[in-house]
Amino acid sequence: MQRDENWFHEVDDVAGCAFSLKVREHLHSEKSEWQQIDIYETESFGTLMAIDGFIMLSDRDNFLYHEMMTHPALFSHPQPRNVVIIGGGDCGTLREVLRHEEVEQATQVELDERVTRLAEQYFPELCEANNDPRAHFYFGDGIQWMREASPDSIDVIIVDSTDPVGPAVGLFSREFYADCASALRGGGLLIQQSESPLYHMPILLQMNAAMREGGFSDVRHLHYPQPVYPSGWWSATMAGLDGPVRPVRVPDDLPPFETRYYSGPMHHAALTLPPFMRRAVAQGEYRPADVGEPEA
């Protein structure tokens, strides 16, 4: 695929497709200690952040991801007082977490401080809760942080990381999930982004299995649109430590703060899986034909 200066292209070699955004200006480019970070001003998606060439977020559609990575878990916990975000350096997840007045402390554990500093500069709306006295920031390795976390100290863990390549691989492992299980208090919940239902079913199924092996007794998947991510269709996986994840405080309709995608009814809708996903999750394997993959 040829490239030119007026477009940002994200090519997905495995899925044989690409998504491109028209760019007005390349606002910033740097190689941090961990990764290549680029900020663009796009024609119609507002500001765009890419890491190592992969789209992380845009002004236009990040509300879908941030709302769905946060509210389903927080409203499924009876009293989410202490919340930890692993990754989430753009602070959008933190902002949504802090909309819940039950939250007493929210700690964002991001590997790369530069992501947060650039978000403060280029995505100020996402950082508008950064000065909330309940917000805490730690910059360092989330895997090690979780290994050293006090047992029975956290209510909800949100893993808002990059894809399972490079530094994020360990965030998709049984060992990490076991550390999460140990750090969670009784009734604790974990939620993690789990890629595209159409393109990445092997990853989603591996996560399901690894979370169970790590000590979670109930694992559920939810799905939502996300135009700038591969296939435009994304998922999160939510795991409960003790028995079924229950929608204990899910609002009957709108939550007590303004949202654009999340609502009580949408909570249940997002957890409603299409039959091909249900079959795959129940059997621990998927039929390639169900996701349109050529038969081996």
Next chain:
Amino acid sequence: MQRDENWFHEVDDVAGCAFSLKVREHLHSEKSEWQQIDIYETESFGTLMAIDGFIMLSDRDNFLYHEMMTHPALFSHPQPRNVVIIGGGDCGTLREVLRHEEVEQATQVELDERVTRLAEQYFPELCEANNDPRAHFYFGDGIQWMREASPDSIDVIIVDSTDPVGPAVGLFSREFYADCASALRGGGLLIQQSESPLYHMPILLQMNAAMREGGFSDVRHLHYPQPVYPSGWWSATMAGLDGPVRPVRVPDDLPPFETRYYSGPMHHAALTLPPFMRRAVAQGEYRPADVGEPEA
């Protein structure tokens, strides 16, 4: 945006983005009486059909669209005996309609016979019900066909057309909807593809208003993923002639035939609108900030 021979690019100038599929072979190209039709063999999406440069369908993901354009309406009608499809030349909607044993007659009214002939050749699975004795084919103008249809003769009308540009514009008009309303029997339903909730809210709202003006008393929107269409997130609009559209025969769980995306629970999930869409539909206008558009 530059182009090269190994990729099919669909550029969306308004949304400032593009979706591309890696291509192995350009299988067919023709200018029919009505439009430019191209068939490609892609790397990972199977066969692809494009009309006038816009992706119509791929092997990989057409199940999402075809199931969601069909089963929600047919299971909301108490007895869908006579079904008419306007457009739908690839025959995938017809195939889904004929899975319903209540259907006695299904008529596909496609403007361009070449689309159907090419589908028979390149998408044989979608055409596997074409020899069903209940299937009828008419090639000609769907607007005129509906104007001349016998009153009170149809139970469900499915408008499976291209976008509201060129020959399809009339399929989004009050006049056409009034003709549909007249051709429907009591309790009749209309369903039509209604573009992307994120990119095309003006079209969706215009359709809602025009259907009501055309004589439909209840208009509802549903949404589902569709990776090859702009934003990867698509909608359909379902309108009822007499009172609220009710899920009269929606299965409690799986339908009596195999599906990949549709189920009874998914029926209700798809009709669950995010708050920003509910606000827009209730008010007949949307907030540009809700869909990430720059303020005027």
